[in-house]
Amino acid sequence: MPRVTKNEEETILGVQKIVERIGKTRADLISVLQAVTNEFGFISQTAMEELSGLMNLPTKEIYSVATFYRMLSTQPRGRHVVQFCESAPCHVVGGREVIATLKKALALEPGQTSPDKKWTLLATSCLGVCGMGPVILIDTDMYGNVTPEQVKEILSRYE
Amino acid sequence: MKTVRSMILVSNDPESKLRGSEKIYAAFQQQLLQYGLSEEVSLSMVSDLGYSYASPLVLIYPEAVVYGPIKAQDVPYIVEEHLYKGRVVEEKRAPAHELSGKVAWLSARKGTLPAQNRVVLKNVGIIDPESIDDYIANDGYQALGIALEKTPDEVIAIIKNSGLQGRGGAGFPTGIKWGYVNKTFGDKKYVICNADESEPGTFKDRVVLEGDPHAIIEAMAIAAYAVGADEGYIYIRGEYQLAIERVETAIKQAKEFGLLGENIFGSDFSFKIHVHAGAGAYICGEETALIESIEGKRGEPRSRPPYPTTNGLWGKPTLVNNVETLANIPAIIRNGAEWYRALGTPSSPGTKVFTVLGNVNVTGLIEVPMGITLREVVSIYAKGMKSGSFKLAQTGGSSGSIIPASLQDTPMDFESYKKAGVSLGSGALLICNDEVCIVDLAKVLLNFFKVESCGKCTPCRIGTKRAYDILMGISQGQGSLEDLDELLSLNKEMLELSNCGLGQTAGVPLRDMLNYFRAEVEAHIRLGVCPTGVCPMHA
Numbered sequence: 118m119p120r121v122t123k124n125e126e127e128t129i130l131g132v133q134k135i136v137e138r139i140g141k142t143r144a145d146l147i148s149v150l151q152a153v154t155n156e157f158g159f160i161s162q163t164a165m166e167e168l169s170g171l172m173n174l175p176t177k178e179i180y181s182v183a184t185f186y187r188m189l190s191t192q193p194r195g196r197h198v199v200q201f202c203e204s205a206p207c208h209v210v211g212g213r214e215v216i217a218t219l220k221k222a223l224a225l226e227p228g229q230t231s232p233d234k235k236w237t238l239l240a241t242s243c244l245g246v247c248g249m250g251p252v253i254l255i256d257t258d259m260y261g262n263v264t265p266e267q268v269k270e271i272l273s274r275y276e
Numbered sequence: 277m278k279t280v281r282s283m284i285l286v287s288n289d290p291e292s293k294l295r296g297s298e299k300i301y302a303a304f305q306q307q308l309l310q311y312g313l314s315e316e317v318s319l320s321m322v323s324d325l326g327y328s329y330a331s332p333l334v335l336i337y338p339e340a341v342v343y344g345p346i347k348a349q350d351v352p353y354i355v356e357e358h359l360y361k362g363r364v365v366e367e368k369r370a371p372a373h374e375l376s377g378k379v380a381w382l383s384a385r386k387g388t389l390p391a392q393n394r395v396v397l398k399n400v401g402i403i404d405p406e407s408i409d410d411y412i413a414n415d416g417y418q419a420l421g422i423a424l425e426k427t428p429d430e431v432i433a434i435i436k437n438s439g440l441q442g443r444g445g446a447g448f449p450t451g452i453k454w455g456y457v458n459k460t461f462g463d464k465k466y467v468i469c470n471a472d473e474s475e476p477g478t479f480k481d482r483v484v485l486e487g488d489p490h491a492i493i494e495a496m497a498i499a500a501y502a503v504g505a506d507e508g509y510i511y512i513r514g515e516y517q518l519a520i521e522r523v524e525t526a527i528k529q530a531k532e533f534g535l536l537g538e539n540i541f542g543s544d545f546s547f548k549i550h551v552h553a554g555a556g557a558y559i560c561g562e563e564t565a566l567i568e569s570i571e572g573k574r575g576e577p578r579s580r581p582p583y584p585t586t587n588g589l590w591g592k593p594t595l596v597n598n599v600e601t602l603a604n605i606p607a608i609i610r611n612g613a614e615w616y617r618a619l620g621t622p623s624s625p626g627t628k629v630f631t632v633l634g635n636v637n638v639t640g641l642i643e644v645p646m647g648i649t650l651r652e653v654v655s656i657y658a659k660g661m662k663s664g665s666f667k668l669a670q671t672g673g674s675s676g677s678i679i680p681a682s683l684q685d686t687p688m689d690f691e692s693y694k695k696a697g698v699s700l701g702s703g704a705l706l707i708c709n710d711e712v713c714i715v716d717l718a719k720v721l722l723n724f725f726k727v728e729s730c731g732k733c734t735p736c737r738i739g740t741k742r743a744y745d746i747l748m749g750i751s752q753g754q755g756s757l758e759d760l761d762e763l764l765s766l767n768k769e770m771l772e773l774s775n776c777g778l779g780q781t782a783g784v785p786l787r788d789m790l791n792y793f794r795a796e797v798e799a800h801i802r803l804g805v806c807p808t809g810v811c812p813m814h815a
Contacts, residue, residue: 144571146573182572205706205717205724206704208716208717247476247477247633262329
């Protein structure tokens with residue numbers, strides 16, 4: 118049996134606690150995966166294998182659900198996740214320029230994480246606050262009516 | 277509930293807080309004391325007046341005047357003028373274009389009381405959404421009591437007679453759907469509220485859930501009684517954190533009051549509700565995908581038939597209704613079908629909640645009778661175009677269409693729009709001016725479908741990608757006239773061969789683009805020019 122690293126041990130313990138709290142039926146799977154993403158930033162291979170045993174589901178089933186939903190992640194993300202809305206309501210009120218500025222300021226394409234693990238940039242569909250587009254979401258902070266000039270200042274608020 | 281003459285709300289979102297909302301609150305407290313108004317004027321801090329560059333905002337009812345940005349030193353003057361002498365301080369009003377959502381709507385009315393007949397949004401912004409007492413004081417849970425004294429068939433008859441149609445986009449008659457589930461034999465049935473509102477530009481359901489969560493709980497209980505269900509789910513999209521919290525609070529309160537649980541109002545009827553938070557997938561707004569998702573699976577739509585009315589959640593008969601549809605139910609039960617039919621048009625009774633967005637002066641939420649025209653919405657509620665002239669409106673989401681200026685005066689109801697060959701969609705009205713390029717807009721819409729396609733069936737998975745690539749080519753000056761034929765045949769193939777509504781309607785922007793704006797598209801191809809200058813056009 119391969120040695121379990123300290124990191125993996127933590128993941129396994131954390132996953133066990135989450136399943137204990139939420140439940141282990143099939144209907145609980147998405148809530149459990151969401152909780153794992155929230156706690157560890159992403160759903161690791163270790164976490165999926167542990168869940169497979171606890172919830173009595175094949176690992177591939179868990180992987181297939183985990184990769185379907187946008188709010189679940191199987192890849193490690195940066196300390197701050199920047200999401201910009203690419204749907205039409207934001208697009209026509211200046212979203213196009215905001216996206217271009219954002220890409221340039223972070224030097225990232227959507228889906229990428231910066232080498233220093235500070236930023237992850239993601240394109241997202243409508244966030245439901247279209248009255249004040251263009252909208253960007255950094256972690257859980259929402260910014261509305263964003264202009265390209267504000268992008269730098271907004272990013273500078275994050276350590 | 278204590279009755280007060282005026283009500284002051286001070287915004288306290290993080291932005292306002294940084295700009296000193298607490299000082300403003302303290303200043304109001306002190307000034308109200310000084311003028312001896314503390315007893316007749318209530319003062320509260322609220323978190324969600326909408327993000328705004330005019331924050332901190334101060335909202336004073338009943339005139340519904342929005343002031344902003346306000347500093348603590350402005351407070352004495354506002355108290356003296358507005359609350360003591362009764363004169364609105366015009367120069368401190370927040371500029372309309374800085375506001376969003378409900379506050380924009382309030383501000384747009386320039387201090388007049390609501391003239392609209394609000395049904396869905398009746399309580400939104402008026403009651404405390406976290407207080408069941410407030411809801412009950414505003415006729416809340418009365419309709420549930422009335423319904424439980426009738427037979428389920430009588431309740432369904434009222435909904436059928438009201439002519440209420442599903443507000444999720446398809447416009448299916450609600451009463452008939454209830455009848456199907458009622459008639460299906462089953463020992464266990466479910467009621468699901470579809471609150472996975474993800475159509476781009478639509479946020480009406482969020483506002484209802486955040487502002488009046490008990491209305492949805494009451495409506496679900498009535499629906500459950502009518503169809504014979506004893507368990508319900510509210511599927512709320514994961515991004516709507518505040519809505520999830522408010523609904524959970526409301527469910528807890530309803531349980532404490534015996535309005536959910538066993539033997540409601542001493543009858544044989546029992547009902548419980550679970551909240552299921554989505555995890556970010558547009559397709560889960562499709563009812564069978566939503567059911568799969570509640571079951572803990574990938575949100576891939578099932579093949580239909582069988583429909584959820586007979587084989588829904590865990591194979592049991594299931595009623596799925598949209599938030600806005602349900603929000604109409606308590607009012608219909610309280611006031612009767614005749615009252616409801618008097619609103620709107622004969623073929624589409626009732627009101628419709630629209631989100632007005634895009635290049636207009638006032639964006640936000642409106643509730644208007646069915647049958648209003650686009651021109652009225654733009655000129656009256658949106659206060660005209662912000663810049664340029666009206667080019668088109670996009671009615672939001674996969675079930676929506678592109679409405680050209682020539683259809684501006686068509687009444688907005690399900691039937692008239694169907695006759696004109698377009699659809700009303702989910703209630704988003706994205707108003708675009710003449711600076712918007714039709715190819716660029718279609719590209720953005722198709723990109724959305726390409727990203728959100730679940731990939732289960734081929735016509736949609738490949739079709740959306742192919743259409744996007746063609747549009748990309750046209751926008752870069754590499755299109756050919758044959759491409760346009762291919763776009764039309766892609767639309768036809770996706771419509772006829774796709775498994776669910778997403779694929780079936782993904783080609784609508786292509787069809788409408790070529791129907792109404794063919795010359796503009798051809799200019800990209802024949803002349804190598806984007807008339808609005810939006811597309812890059814480098815070969």
